[in-house]
Amino acid sequence: MAVWWKSFKHAWQGLKIVIRSEHNFRLHLLAAVLILLLAYWRDLSQSLWIALLLIIALILALEIFNSAIERLVDMLAPKTHGYTKEIKDLLAGMVLLVAFFAVVIGLIIFI
Numbered sequence: 863m864a865v866w867w868k869s870f871k872h873a874w875q876g877l878k879i880v881i882r883s884e885h886n887f888r889l890h891l892l893a894a895v896l897i898l899l900l901a902y903w904r905d906l907s908q909s910l911w912i913a914l915l916l917i918i919a920l921i922l923a924l925e926i927f928n929s930a931i932e933r934l935v936d937m938l939a940p941k942t943h944g945y946t947k948e949i950k951d952l953l954a955g956m957v958l959l960v961a962f963f964a965v966v967i968g969l970i971i972f973i
Contacts, residue, residue: 880926886957887925894918897968910971917964924960928953 880887901914932950939946 876926880929884925884929887922887929890921890925890961894922900972904972906971913967914971917967921957921960921964924957928957 881891897914897918901911906914931953935946935949939949
């Protein structure tokens with residue numbers, strides 16, 4: 863049981879770090895709260911709630927993944943390396959792509 867609790871504590875610490883240090887994560891979190899409030903107000907079906915929650919979880923998880931890999935790249939490849947910017951741009955593109963489709967899905971659900 864102690865090992866499980868320790869892992870849980872590390873996970874919460876990771877969430878605290880990303881909330882405290884990543885502006886985009888906080889923006890996505892705010893958008894998620896607003897979307898969930900709108901979903902509650904619109905009294906969406908269970909299947910639409912599941913879809914929204916999955917999309918929100920995916921975007922937030924990708925933001926955490928993006929932040930972690932960017933930090934790893936900064937640590938392993940100093941800013942003088944040519945691929946550093948490319949890797950960060952690819953990661954940002956990944957999040958942007960999923961966020962774009964999340965907006966499209968949101969429009970389909972709410973309009």
